[in-house]
Amino acid sequence: MTTTENPPSKAAEADSSLAQPVSRLADRVFGGLSFGAATLILVALAAVAIFLITEGLPTFTADEGEFDRSFLAYVGPLVFGTAYAAAIGLLLATPVAVAVALYISHYAPRRLAKTLGYFVDLLAAIPSVIYGIWGIAVLAPILSDSLYPWLEDNAAFLPFFGPTASTSGRTMMTAGIVLAVMVLPIITAISREVFLQTPRLHEEASLALGATRWEMIRQAVLPFGRSGVISGAMLGLGRALGETMAVAIILAPANGYFWNVITNQNSNTIASNIALSFPESSGLEVNRLIATGLVLFAITFGVNATARKISSAGFSGAD
Amino acid sequence: MNSLKRQLFAGALALTFVAAACGSDDDSSEEIGDTSVPTEKVSSVSGTLIGAGASSQAAGMQGWQAGFQAANPATTVEYDPIGSGGGRETFLSGGSDFAGSDAALKDDEFEQSKDRCAGDQGAINLPHYISPIAIPYNLPSIEPSTLNLTPELVAGIFANKITKWTDPAIAEINPDIEFPDLAINPVHRSDDSGTTENFTDYMAQTAPDIWTYGPIEPWDVDGPGGGEGAPQTSGVVAAIAAGEGSIGYADASQIGELPAAAVGVAGEFVEFSPEAAGRIVDASERTGGRSEYDFAIEVNRNPDTVDSYPIALVSYHIVCLEYEDQETADLVKAFMTYVGSEQGQADGAAAAGSAPISAEVRAEILESIDQISVAG
Numbered sequence: 135m136t137t138t139e140n141p142p143s144k145a146a147e148a149d150s151s152l153a154q155p156v157s158r159l160a161d162r163v164f165g166g167l168s169f170g171a172a173t174l175i176l177v178a179l180a181a182v183a184i185f186l187i188t189e190g191l192p193t194f195t196a197d198e199g200e201f202d203r204s205f206l207a208y209v210g211p212l213v214f215g216t217a218y219a220a221a222i223g224l225l226l227a228t229p230v231a232v233a234v235a236l237y238i239s240h241y242a243p244r245r246l247a248k249t250l251g252y253f254v255d256l257l258a259a260i261p262s263v264i265y266g267i268w269g270i271a272v273l274a275p276i277l278s279d280s281l282y283p284w285l286e287d288n289a290a291f292l293p294f295f296g297p298t299a300s301t302s303g304r305t306m307m308t309a310g311i312v313l314a315v316m317v318l319p320i321i322t323a324i325s326r327e328v329f330l331q332t333p334r335l336h337e338e339a340s341l342a343l344g345a346t347r348w349e350m351i352r353q354a355v356l357p358f359g360r361s362g363v364i365s366g367a368m369l370g371l372g373r374a375l376g377e378t379m380a381v382a383i384i385l386a387p388a389n390g391y392f393w394n395v396i397t398n399q400n401s402n403t404i405a406s407n408i409a410l411s412f413p414e415s416s417g418l419e420v421n422r423l424i425a426t427g428l429v430l431f432a433i434t435f436g437v438n439a440t441a442r443k444i445s446s447a448g449f450s451g452a453d
Numbered sequence: 454m455n456s457l458k459r460q461l462f463a464g465a466l467a468l469t470f471v472a473a474a475c476g477s478d479d480d481s482s483e484e485i486g487d488t489s490v491p492t493e494k495v496s497s498v499s500g501t502l503i504g505a506g507a508s509s510q511a512a513g514m515q516g517w518q519a520g521f522q523a524a525n526p527a528t529t530v531e532y533d534p535i536g537s538g539g540g541r542e543t544f545l546s547g548g549s550d551f552a553g554s555d556a557a558l559k560d561d562e563f564e565q566s567k568d569r570c571a572g573d574q575g576a577i578n579l580p581h582y583i584s585p586i587a588i589p590y591n592l593p594s595i596e597p598s599t600l601n602l603t604p605e606l607v608a609g610i611f612a613n614k615i616t617k618w619t620d621p622a623i624a625e626i627n628p629d630i631e632f633p634d635l636a637i638n639p640v641h642r643s644d645d646s647g648t649t650e651n652f653t654d655y656m657a658q659t660a661p662d663i664w665t666y667g668p669i670e671p672w673d674v675d676g677p678g679g680g681e682g683a684p685q686t687s688g689v690v691a692a693i694a695a696g697e698g699s700i701g702y703a704d705a706s707q708i709g710e711l712p713a714a715a716v717g718v719a720g721e722f723v724e725f726s727p728e729a730a731g732r733i734v735d736a737s738e739r740t741g742g743r744s745e746y747d748f749a750i751e752v753n754r755n756p757d758t759v760d761s762y763p764i765a766l767v768s769y770h771i772v773c774l775e776y777e778d779q780e781t782a783d784l785v786k787a788f789m790t791y792v793g794s795e796q797g798q799a800d801g802a803a804a805a806g807s808a809p810i811s812a813e814v815r816a817e818i819l820e821s822i823d824q825i826s827v828a829g
Binding site (some may be wrong): 202203270274275278298300301302303304382386387388389390398399402410411413414415416417 | 696
């Protein structure tokens with residue numbers, strides 16, 4: 135230690151004296167506390183990851199005959215169902231969210247914008263089990279009486295809407311719509327914030343060149359906010375992927391890969407499958423469920439990392 | 454590996470214990486006030502009896518816990534509905550005093566039970582809980598007629614071979630009913646369930662040419678595919694109620710307002726009733742090959758008398774014939790004697806809508822229970 139004190143130059147010493155002019159007790163305590171809080175996040179994440187790996191591992195080391203099918207055959211349809219439900223939710227939610235965000239940031243009178251923003255945020259505070267019950271009790275009967283039979287009759291040439299339409303409405307489509315409503319507030323809130331940050335000069339320049347408001351939004355707001363919308367959508371995707379109760383309540387699960395979104399044959403999602411199967415599982419079946427949780431963890435991790443990458447790249451480009 | 458499950462189990466036990474302790478406190482304070490209780494009824498057994506297993510028994514077990522603890526204030530009965538497989542596992546590892554299970558001990562489990570129990574007689578199965586399984590359907594346009602279904606029709610519908618209500622095979626059996634032109638939507642359990650296993654066993658025994666999948670527990674992997682999956686009994690009932698043209702199978706006490714089909718037995722059609730379902734044990738034969746006191750049965754889905762309803766879930770209590778210590782042996786014996794008594798069966802039926810076993814079978818089971826003792 136003593137030998138390393140000699141090399142630092144005078145400039146470095148001056149720097150360090152500038153960076154820490156005075157150090158009072160309160161500073162050190164607060165610094166320590168916030169460092170502890172930040173560490174806690176990592177510890178919690180590491181603890182979950184370690185739990186998933188250690189408890190999931192026996193699935194892969196178990197004898198061949200322990201399970202009715204290979205892990206890949208078990209988790210494949212679940213991954214597909216998870217991605218499919220989340221994709222439907224995102225596909226439905228993103229355009230609406232962008233429209234709502236644009237209305238709040240650029241069209242609505244100030245007072246209305248505030249109220250509307252408040253209600254959108256409120257949407258995020260409703261617990262998912264309520265969405266699930268609403269979906270099964272209200273949305274599913276309406277859709278199975280109207281939309282699904284119509285789609286079956288008129289849009290069956292698409293692989294998504296073939297026969298036979300579900301009579302109870304417990305379909306991938308219903309689950310996707312409910313997921314869309316659930317992720318709407320996240321995407322809206324982030325898009326709104328980004329749209330509001332559009333540089334005033336860009337907007338005014340566009341308007342000064344004779345653009346209408348819509349043209350101005352296309353020329354100035356949307357290009358600036360694109361990365362924000364994408365990262366908002368990615369965060370929404372993260373929520374949709376992990377959504378458990380709403381899907382567990384709504385979806386009629388079956389084993390396999392199903393593209394058709396209006397029948398009662400649907401691939402289950404990972405989270406919903408864990409919730410439904412855990413109570414009656416024992417022994418290695420529990421490990422297998424935890425292993426599927428590990429897969430979901432990895433997927434969510436990947437989605438968030440991608441979102442982070444896109445948004446940081448986008449912001450630096452917009453500057 | 455099972456440490457997680459164990460922790461949850463322990464937590465659940467602790468909760469049950471608190472709740473049960475409160476319950477027995479209430480009961481004892483009542484009995485202090487009520488001096489007319491005959492002294493012979495106040496039994497000498499005391500302590501905590503721990504059971505775990507089939508969730509199908511959970512509701513019935515609540516009735517038994519209340520009834521038994523009222524008669525034996527010094528006792529606490531805990532039951533953790535972790536599922537049949539988990540219940541047998543817990544029992545065999547010594548984590549519980551008895552198991553509740555929708556299936557009798559398998560052969561290798563019986564061998565393990567010889568290590569788990571004192572002495573060398575191993576464990577026995579007691580068919581204490583019979584839950585009739587109804588076939589509810591949603592066809593408001595045919596009311597007030599009752600749908601009659603032969604085993605072949607039931608199997609055809611659930612194997613996706615009969616897909617329309619207007620199918621001539623259905624009309625032939627139900628000549629007086631005009632069926633709507635609707636697709637049949639067969640609803641099944643999406644989770645592992647003893648109800649599914651018993652229902653598919655019924656089809657496998659009565660219409661093996663049509664239901665070729667045998668008795669299965671998870672429908673989706675081994676079954677015919679198709680149909681609508683729904684979690685838990687409540688989910689199945691809700692799914693049937695939600696869609697006209699749906700039909701399914703569910704615990705008969707849980708189907709609510711839905712009508713249930715009458716099934717073909719010995720050339721006639723029988724609607725389910727607790728009494729008719731209870732007689733299924735009389736019509737069945739013991740599996741045999743183990744202890745003479747073992748009461749595992751091969752449920753006979755083809756009874757030759759019309760007073761039996763063949764679709765029922767038979768759930769067992771699995772107990773040792775010999776226990777290590779006196780207290781546990783006394784507790785198990787007292788509790789099982791109560792559950793197998795007329796009063797116990799009535800309490801279970803009141804709490805869960807189960808079917809009481811017949812007097813003849815009860816007498817035989819009591820003989821087995823009398824053999825429970827302490828080792829040595």
